[in-house]
Amino acid sequence: MALASFTRRTLAACGLSVTLSALAFAPLASAQQTQLNGSGASFPFPLYAKWAKDFSKQNKGIQVQYQAVGSGAGIRAFIAETVDFAASDAAMNDEEIAKVPTEKGVVLLPMTAGEVVLSYNLPGNPELKLPRDVLIDIFSGKLTTWQDERIQQANPEVKFPDDDITVVRRSDSSGTTYVFTGHLAAVSDDFAKDVGHGKSVNWPKSFVGAPKNDGVAAMIKQTPGAIGYIEYGYAEATGQPMAILQNKAGKFVKPGEASGQAALASAEFPSGDLPGYAGTPDLRVWVSDPAGEEAYPIATFTWMLMYQQQDEEKAKVLRDFIEYGLNEGQKDAPKLGYIPLPENVKAKVEDALKLVGGSK
Numbered sequence: 001m002a003l004a005s006f007t008r009r010t011l012a013a014c015g016l017s018v019t020l021s022a023l024a025f026a027p028l029a030s031a032q033q034t035q036l037n038g039s040g041a042s043f044p045f046p047l048y049a050k051w052a053k054d055f056s057k058q059n060k061g062i063q064v065q066y067q068a069v070g071s072g073a074g075i076r077a078f079i080a081e082t083v084d085f086a087a088s089d090a091a092m093n094d095e096e097i098a099k100v101p102t103e104k105g106v107v108l109l110p111m112t113a114g115e116v117v118l119s120y121n122l123p124g125n126p127e128l129k130l131p132r133d134v135l136i137d138i139f140s141g142k143l144t145t146w147q148d149e150r151i152q153q154a155n156p157e158v159k160f161p162d163d164d165i166t167v168v169r170r171s172d173s174s175g176t177t178y179v180f181t182g183h184l185a186a187v188s189d190d191f192a193k194d195v196g197h198g199k200s201v202n203w204p205k206s207f208v209g210a211p212k213n214d215g216v217a218a219m220i221k222q223t224p225g226a227i228g229y230i231e232y233g234y235a236e237a238t239g240q241p242m243a244i245l246q247n248k249a250g251k252f253v254k255p256g257e258a259s260g261q262a263a264l265a266s267a268e269f270p271s272g273d274l275p276g277y278a279g280t281p282d283l284r285v286w287v288s289d290p291a292g293e294e295a296y297p298i299a300t301f302t303w304m305l306m307y308q309q310q311d312e313e314k315a316k317v318l319r320d321f322i323e324y325g326l327n328e329g330q331k332d333a334p335k336l337g338y339i340p341l342p343e344n345v346k347a348k349v350e351d352a353l354k355l356v357g358g359s360k
Helices: 005-014 019-023 043-060 069-079 094-099 132-140 147-154 177-186 188-195 212-221 231-236 259-264 312-326 328-331 344-353
Strands: 033-040 063-067 085-088 107-120 168-169 208-210 226-233 242-248 299-306
Touching: 005 107, 019 168, 019 312, 033 069, 033 312, 043 063, 043 312, 043 328, 063 312, 069 094, 069 299, 094 147, 107 177, 107 212, 107 231, 107 312, 107 344, 132 168, 132 177, 132 188, 132 242, 147 299, 168 177, 177 188, 208 212, 212 226, 212 231, 212 328, 226 344, 231 299, 259 299, 299 312, 312 328, 312 344
Parallel strands: 033 063, 033 085, 168 208, 168 226
Antiparallel strands: 085 299, 107 226, 107 299
C-alpha cells in the first residue's frame, strides 16, 4: 500500500483531512516563508504530521514538513545535512553521531513514546495470546505453524487454521525493527546471536519484507496466516488486531497507554553527555524488557535529531516547533496511539533544547 494512501486513511481516522503529498511536498507560499524539512521514522509519523500541520497553520509564514522514510534513511539524511531535522526510533548510535560534522553538533530529543505490537491475520481475528518463547521462536523462524501446541495451550478457545505462519518484517532500515529486536534479544541470547539487534538484522530468508510501518500493516492484512510487528498507532488507525504479549513477570498484557506508561516508568536516562559533545546531555534510553506486572513488554521513546549550530532564523523556528510539540502537541498523543512524555522527561528535553542555537 502506498504511504500517501495510508496517510490519508490514518489522518482521516484522526479527524484530519491533510494528505502526505499536501503536507510533505507543498510549495512555499511566498519567498519570505520559512520552511523546515525533516524526515525519518515512520513510527511517529501520524503525530508529527499533525504537529507540523497545526504549528504551520498557527504561524503565518512558516511551513514545517516531515517525510516518513524510516529511521535509517532519516539518520543518513541528517548526517548528509540534507534536512533541517530528522527523527529516529533508535536515536543515533555513537558511530552515527561521530559522522555528523562537528561544526554542526548534535542534540537528540525524545519527543513521544509508543509501543510495538504484533498484528496478525487469522480467521475472524480472535484475541491472541503469545507466550514469550512462542514469540521468540516465530521470529527466529523455528515455529512455522499455527497448529503449534504452545499456541493452542495459550489460546484454548481459538480454532487455528492449518495455514503456515507467514512472518512479515521491515525491509528498510528501521527504528521499529531496532526496538522490536532489542526486546527479543534481551529475552533470548540465541535470538541475539542468530538474528541480531539493530535497524536491519539477519532475518530468516522465508520472511516477507515490506517497507515502513504502513507497508508491513498492509502486507499482514492481505496475507492469511500472517503476523508482523508494527507501531501501535498504525494498528489502531487501520483496525488491525494486536496480540496480547507475555511480559517479564509472566503476565499477558494488552498494548495501550496505561501498559506503555508502566513499561517506561523504569527508564533511567544516562548521567553523562553525548560522546564528543561535553555539556550535551545523553537522552538515549531503552527499556528492552520491563519488569512490572502491568508493563507491556515492548515500549520505547522516539527521538528528533537536531543540529546545535545552524541558521539562526531556522533555529528559532525549530525551538518554537519543539516547544509546541512538548506542550500542546502532547495532548494529541493518546488519541493517535502514543504515550505522552512524563513531566520529568519533558524537563530534560526543555534543558537540551536550549542547545539548539544559531550559527557560531
